[in-house]
Amino acid sequence: MSDVPAQRGLPHGVPRDVLGPVAPAPGEAAFDDDHPPRRDLVDDCVHCGFCLPTCPTYVLWGEEMDSPRGRIHLMKQGLDGEPLTPSMVAHVDRCLGCMACVTACPSGVRYDRLIEDTRQQVERRHRRPRRERVLRAAVFALFPYPRRLRLLRGPLRAYQASGLRRLVGRTGLLPRLAPQLAALDSLAPRIGAAGRLPERIAARGPRRATVGMLTGCVQHTFFPEVNAATARVLAAEGCDVLILPERQGCCGALSVHNGRRAEAQRFARALVDAFDSAGIDYFVVNAAGCGSALKEYGELLADDPAYAERAASFAGAVRDLCELLVELGSVAPRHPLPVTVAYHDACHLAHAQGVRAQPRELLRAVPRLALREIADPEICCGSAGVWNVLNPEPAGQLGERKAHDVLATGAELLVTANPGCLMQIAAAVRRQGGDLAVAHTAQVLDASIRARPVDDLLR
Numbered sequence: 001m002s003d004v005p006a007q008r009g010l011p012h013g014v015p016r017d018v019l020g021p022v023a024p025a026p027g028e029a030a031f032d033d034d035h036p037p038r039r040d041l042v043d044d045c046v047h048c049g050f051c052l053p054t055c056p057t058y059v060l061w062g063e064e065m066d067s068p069r070g071r072i073h074l075m076k077q078g079l080d081g082e083p084l085t086p087s088m089v090a091h092v093d094r095c096l097g098c099m100a101c102v103t104a105c106p107s108g109v110r111y112d113r114l115i116e117d118t119r120q121q122v123e124r125r126h127r128r129p130r131r132e133r134v135l136r137a138a139v140f141a142l143f144p145y146p147r148r149l150r151l152l153r154g155p156l157r158a159y160q161a162s163g164l165r166r167l168v169g170r171t172g173l174l175p176r177l178a179p180q181l182a183a184l185d186s187l188a189p190r191i192g193a194a195g196r197l198p199e200r201i202a203a204r205g206p207r208r209a210t211v212g213m214l215t216g217c218v219q220h221t222f223f224p225e226v227n228a229a230t231a232r233v234l235a236a237e238g239c240d241v242l243i244l245p246e247r248q249g250c251c252g253a254l255s256v257h258n259g260r261r262a263e264a265q266r267f268a269r270a271l272v273d274a275f276d277s278a279g280i281d282y283f284v285v286n287a288a289g290c291g292s293a294l295k296e297y298g299e300l301l302a303d304d305p306a307y308a309e310r311a312a313s314f315a316g317a318v319r320d321l322c323e324l325l326v327e328l329g330s331v332a333p334r335h336p337l338p339v340t341v342a343y344h345d346a347c348h349l350a351h352a353q354g355v356r357a358q359p360r361e362l363l364r365a366v367p368r369l370a371l372r373e374i375a376d377p378e379i380c381c382g383s384a385g386v387w388n389v390l391n392p393e394p395a396g397q398l399g400e401r402k403a404h405d406v407l408a409t410g411a412e413l414l415v416t417a418n419p420g421c422l423m424q425i426a427a428a429v430r431r432q433g434g435d436l437a438v439a440h441t442a443q444v445l446d447a448s449i450r451a452r453p454v455d456d457l458l459r
């Protein structure tokens with residue numbers, strides 16, 4: 001993905017707009033007419049406050065302007081001609097985009113649409129302080145590029161194996177000197193062997209469907225075993241799995257969820273090009289944030305005549321792994337896994353895609369697996385894409401709250417469907433001195449189908 005020219009002081013491939021727009025004229029209205037938050041959607045909010053207890057930032061700070069209702073009020077002010085002030089931007093930035101408020105709202109307010117439109121206005125029209133611009137430039141020059149992320153694997157593995165990580169942790173200096181770097185250090189999972197996926201994996205037994213499979217950026221780089229398990233489960237359930245690993249890049253989720261719409265559109269077009277003539281029935285995703293963005297490709301590319309129709313049709317074929325497995329019905333026999341599991345709802349799976357019942361149904365169908373529920377499942381763990389890197393302190397607080405609730409279940413294994421949640425909760429459990437194995441839903445199903453010993457999951 002290096003279709004953008006190099007910019008002085010930044011790695012090749014970093015878009016020109018990466019350091020943000022020039023400062024707007026003083027007093028200029030917050031929004032221009034390029035997709036401002038829609039006034040009819042803003043007006044749907046009746047200020048009832050039912051969403052407040054589910055909003056992680058309101059739970060943390062109890063500030064009206066850090067609640068969904070408060071943020072909608074700020075959008076209304078922007079639509080009424082108020083300027084985009086640093087304070088307004090801070091309240092917008094603090095939103096995790098977890099969409100718990102969308103689930104909680106009895107009036108059906110489309111906060112997801114509102115925040116996405118607001119964020120792309122902020123990204124185009126607000127000039128952030130230099131330190132923030134540089135941090136964001138670095139984050140977005142790295143995370144949506146699997147090839148660049150892969151270059152980190154070697155040094156990170158050496159850093160972890162050398163004992164340097166423990167030494168740095170013992171000094172306690174990193175969180176004070178560079179909190180964002182400290183957050184990355186504590187989140188990074190143990191780097192294992194790199195996996196290589198083939199172009200295609202044939203269905204076992206009669207073919208029931210042909211599916212494309214997203215490999216993702218963080219998933220592909222840090223959790224290759226999750227992708228391998230996903231492909232095996234799909235094949236065992238009668239799917240021909242088309243992976244095309246060399247043709248896949250980022251799906252654009254990180255970019256679109258952070259207001260970088262043009263960048264997200266570039267990624268989306270490339271993925272549609274790679275798969276829409278490949279003859280697939282479904283496009284399967286095993287990362288919650290990616291799945292929710294992919295299902296919105298129709299909206300993301302609606303203004304592009306060359307792609308609007310193709311993107312909408314592609315989005316219609318997107319399924320979360322568990323969603324598709326339940327839709328198809330299982331044919332592969334399950335073997336017992338004697339283990340107690342706490343299942344964590346990733347926000348972009350539960351709130352953004354409404355996929356809650358399917359993972360539970362699939363886990364319950366594994367013989368001898370006992371499923372436990374986590375208290376306050378609607379509250380985000382604080383991962384939220386790169387929110388935990390950009391906001392390490394509150395993200396840490398949310399992570400610890402979630403880790404406490406997970407440990408209280410007494411489960412041996414935490415299962416979820418998003419790499420960010422896995423890393424965030426595992427890091428918070430470690431900080432609390434807890435000991436808990438973590439796995440993706442696909443790994444549990446794969447272990448059950450292949451009759452693997454449960455210790456494979458608990459290592």
Ligand code: SF4
Nearest residue numbers: 055095096098099101
């Ligand atoms: S998306 Fe999450 S953090 Fe943002 S306002 Fe809604 S509940 Fe709060």
Ligand code: SF4
Nearest residue numbers: 045046048049051105
């Ligand atoms: S977003 Fe929905 S739940 Fe929240 S205050 Fe507005 S109408 Fe009520």
